[in-house]
Amino acid sequence: MKPLVGIFIAAVATPALAQQDHGAAVQQAPADPHAQHQMDEQSADPHAGHAMPPKPSEPTDPHAGHQMPSAPATDAHHAHAGHEPGIPDPPGGPPSAAALGGPAHAADAIFGAATMAPAREVVRKEHGDIKSGMILIDQLEAVIGKGKDGYAWNAQGWYGGDIDRLWFKTEGESRFGESLESAEVQALWGRALDPWWNLQAGVRHDFRTGPDRSYAVLGVQGLAPYWFEVDGALFLSDKGDVTARFEAEYDQRLTQKLILQPAAELNFSAQDVPELGIGSGLSTAELGLRLRYQFVPEFAPYVGVKYERAFGDTADFRRAQGEKAGGWKFLIGIRSWF
Amino acid sequence: MTQLIERRSFLRAGAIGLAGLGITGLIPAWARSGSPGLAPTLPTLSGEDIHLKIANTHFTVGGRTGHAVTMNGVLPAPLIRLREGQNVRLHVENTLDEDSSIHWHGLIVPFQMDGVPGVSFPGIKPHSTFVYEFPLLQSGTYWYHSHSGLQEQQGHYGPMIIDPAEPDPVAYDREHVIVLSDWTFLNPHHLVTKLKAEGGYFNRRKQTLFGMMKGGPEEEMSASDRAMWGQMRMDPADIADVTAATYTYLVNGHGPQENWTGLFHPGERVRLRIINAATMTIFNVRIPGLPITVVSADGLNVRPVTVDEFQIGNAETYDVIIQPTEDQAFTFVAESIDRSGMARATLAPRLGMTAPVPPLRPRPTLTMKDMGMGGMDHGSMAGMDHGAMAAGASAAAGHGNSHSMSGMNMRDKSLVPDSVKVGVGVDAIAMSPIDRTGDPGVGLEDVGHKVLTYRDLMSLTPNPDTRPPQRTIEVHLTGNMERFMWSFDGEKFSEGVEPIRFERNERARVVLINDTMMTHPIHLHGHFFEVVNGHTGSYPRKHTVNVLPGGKVSFDLTADAPGDWAFHCHLLLHMHAGMFRVVTVRPLEGDAA
Numbered sequence: 001m002k003p004l005v006g007i008f009i010a011a012v013a014t015p016a017l018a019q020q021d022h023g024a025a026v027q028q029a030p031a032d033p034h035a036q037h038q039m040d041e042q043s044a045d046p047h048a049g050h051a052m053p054p055k056p057s058e059p060t061d062p063h064a065g066h067q068m069p070s071a072p073a074t075d076a077h078h079a080h081a082g083h084e085p086g087i088p089d090p091p092g093g094p095p096s097a098a099a100l101g102g103p104a105h106a107a108d109a110i111f112g113a114a115t116m117a118p119a120r121e122v123v124r125k126e127h128g129d130i131k132s133g134m135i136l137i138d139q140l141e142a143v144i145g146k147g148k149d150g151y152a153w154n155a156q157g158w159y160g161g162d163i164d165r166l167w168f169k170t171e172g173e174s175r176f177g178e179s180l181e182s183a184e185v186q187a188l189w190g191r192a193l194d195p196w197w198n199l200q201a202g203v204r205h206d207f208r209t210g211p212d213r214s215y216a217v218l219g220v221q222g223l224a225p226y227w228f229e230v231d232g233a234l235f236l237s238d239k240g241d242v243t244a245r246f247e248a249e250y251d252q253r254l255t256q257k258l259i260l261q262p263a264a265e266l267n268f269s270a271q272d273v274p275e276l277g278i279g280s281g282l283s284t285a286e287l288g289l290r291l292r293y294q295f296v297p298e299f300a301p302y303v304g305v306k307y308e309r310a311f312g313d314t315a316d317f318r319r320a321q322g323e324k325a326g327g328w329k330f331l332i333g334i335r336s337w338f
Numbered sequence: 339m340t341q342l343i344e345r346r347s348f349l350r351a352g353a354i355g356l357a358g359l360g361i362t363g364l365i366p367a368w369a370r371s372g373s374p375g376l377a378p379t380l381p382t383l384s385g386e387d388i389h390l391k392i393a394n395t396h397f398t399v400g401g402r403t404g405h406a407v408t409m410n411g412v413l414p415a416p417l418i419r420l421r422e423g424q425n426v427r428l429h430v431e432n433t434l435d436e437d438s439s440i441h442w443h444g445l446i447v448p449f450q451m452d453g454v455p456g457v458s459f460p461g462i463k464p465h466s467t468f469v470y471e472f473p474l475l476q477s478g479t480y481w482y483h484s485h486s487g488l489q490e491q492q493g494h495y496g497p498m499i500i501d502p503a504e505p506d507p508v509a510y511d512r513e514h515v516i517v518l519s520d521w522t523f524l525n526p527h528h529l530v531t532k533l534k535a536e537g538g539y540f541n542r543r544k545q546t547l548f549g550m551m552k553g554g555p556e557e558e559m560s561a562s563d564r565a566m567w568g569q570m571r572m573d574p575a576d577i578a579d580v581t582a583a584t585y586t587y588l589v590n591g592h593g594p595q596e597n598w599t600g601l602f603h604p605g606e607r608v609r610l611r612i613i614n615a616a617t618m619t620i621f622n623v624r625i626p627g628l629p630i631t632v633v634s635a636d637g638l639n640v641r642p643v644t645v646d647e648f649q650i651g652n653a654e655t656y657d658v659i660i661q662p663t664e665d666q667a668f669t670f671v672a673e674s675i676d677r678s679g680m681a682r683a684t685l686a687p688r689l690g691m692t693a694p695v696p697p698l699r700p701r702p703t704l705t706m707k708d709m710g711m712g713g714m715d716h717g718s719m720a721g722m723d724h725g726a727m728a729a730g731a732s733a734a735a736g737h738g739n740s741h742s743m744s745g746m747n748m749r750d751k752s753l754v755p756d757s758v759k760v761g762v763g764v765d766a767i768a769m770s771p772i773d774r775t776g777d778p779g780v781g782l783e784d785v786g787h788k789v790l791t792y793r794d795l796m797s798l799t800p801n802p803d804t805r806p807p808q809r810t811i812e813v814h815l816t817g818n819m820e821r822f823m824w825s826f827d828g829e830k831f832s833e834g835v836e837p838i839r840f841e842r843n844e845r846a847r848v849v850l851i852n853d854t855m856m857t858h859p860i861h862l863h864g865h866f867f868e869v870v871n872g873h874t875g876s877y878p879r880k881h882t883v884n885v886l887p888g889g890k891v892s893f894d895l896t897a898d899a900p901g902d903w904a905f906h907c908h909l910l911l912h913m914h915a916g917m918f919r920v921v922t923v924r925p926l927e928g929d930a931a
Contacts, residue, residue, distance in 0.1 A: 123456025
């Protein structure tokens, strides 16, 4: 009985819909005698537009009127775009006891557990356990300013899975024709904290004119809202000095290939480290602006400028050495990754 | 039946004529340009015993040659044509130095013949042969491909047609198979490496500052909306992970310049069996100037529905009828979803004729609906014209609502069941996902002509099982665009996840909720399921279903195939990244399903 009631309600409640469907059915009726599906029987039916399924499976559904199968390709269907069509979802629930029954692996009975086990391990690894890596030379540049020209680099690399990765970072600078001024190398273990951020811990070693230093490193690197690449780290030296560094950069696409990258780096120290020329507080700050042209994403030469200066005691240390506290530099370099 | 045979003998003459053209190898006979269509004289593989040989070969497109993994030396693989009700033995020889496999996509087979290494069988070891054997219980357009590693990206796919035992309800004078795919000269593992390094690596049509100042359809977004997307670290221009930056889109192994051409006589009803065998490309298909009548979806007949365009997800198949009456050529256009490129072919009365190739349309931009906010503020709109509302919602959401975004939690764990692990691999949770089976697909809302939606599809025959579902299984499609991580319920398959378990013959509803901003074609092996689209009792039965970004799709499943089955996103690299599960159906014993 109830299915019939459903049909009746549907017919009464949606006359406009039914009319549209009639129209569409007529439009659609193929002129060709070979009707696409040879559905002559149905096409001839004046009610073809709202033929009900032979057995409505859920007669109690109060929305039966919305489930009218009708000639497809009419806009009438879109009138229901916001509705959940059809039978309401039954409750969620765990699988039945029978569903949980064995065997654990159906193929074992046919091909043998010993054969299937290694294949299962392969299929597991092939679906998500991807190891990959990257080496990014973010900056490799000639530094042109007052005094002797120099060069600088800043590069990093990683290898590993999605969660745990081994990181390698290096940066440094010097002047052409002179011995290495300063260079640092970091080896870090990185662990993904959330979709965008990574915790990094490891060691850093500095090579420089003057005393070498080693540090323990604890940092966070990732992608901040608005697409800022951010890297912050705390360093504890083998002499017990605590310093910190904060870096951020942003890629502003001017065109698909021309990219303007503002970047900032701030260095802090918890104490004066006179032998390294570092004073407590904000020791140095650097602002850079690089304009690169990505021939391909992996290879982009750039030009840029940077302003770098020391503050507080760090500036005093510099002046004591006969250097200026800060100044502008012009940059020509290459950004590359592979 | 008789009619069909007569039609074929008529075609034979055409096929013999073609033999004189002397077309080079590496393209199978069925896929050659200038094909008059499928005919018995074409060397397809049929019969009870079929031999396939998987091997390393070369493949040339656009004047460049690269490494391919193919079957019987051709790309796409040979057309296998069988008949419903017959038995077949497929002898598959693997000459590679690595494991391989063939999965018969869409075929209802015993689980141990389904061809998924580590799930249904051990795989085909290097330099060995595996014999698949099963009866053909169905008819329609299907395909077959590797389920090992990333071999499918290298050319390991081909079409399969099962002719019905009963007379075909679809009348046609001529038929062509159209296999769509994507080809890259990069090693497929390098695609993964690039994407892990830079999630947007292949997108060369991002929003830019100069573009914004210049304006244009790809840059139609206010500064405040750009800021809002930026705040979420989401890219509204990220439509496809892999694009024409590396892909050449193929029709039957032919690039756009090679211009595969299929022939017809004006006035004929031409059946096109269209298969999306691409690795990472969802296509929008149209034939400017010709209406397209869809007559079957995923191999099974549907009530004919005439459209101007349709979106086809990876692994979906659509059979369509076209009836060109003029003595002129038509261009078959399969634009990639991000519109960075197209596969192009020509349908013409004579080889050499061409039609204008329409330019690529502007790259679509994602909306709030794609972000999973389609259902917000709809309460007050109950009873209104929902068609208008859907359009209005995306417009309003795209502009008006944006300022309230800052207070929203884009990863609200309270919106998902405890079974969903909202960790590193989940960058968003859809706040208000809606059923999008009435939507035509990303970028197709306003193309000015009729585009197929799932709600237009109705099974030609009544659904075999109309029991109401007794249990809902909610599956979240999750991902992290930045890290290129993809999963179900926030967990990659490699993390050792529990299978999704069904009792044999259980009638269940699976609700797929797409928390990501990409379209995912989700495929369940071994079964057809009914896509819940409003046509109760006549739901379209499919093996693969596109779930639009921020949307959901429900399907009702009769778990009638005992065994273990793969369930995954058919964007191959999403599957490879972890968007994969095993579905078990127990008990195994008892009558064969």
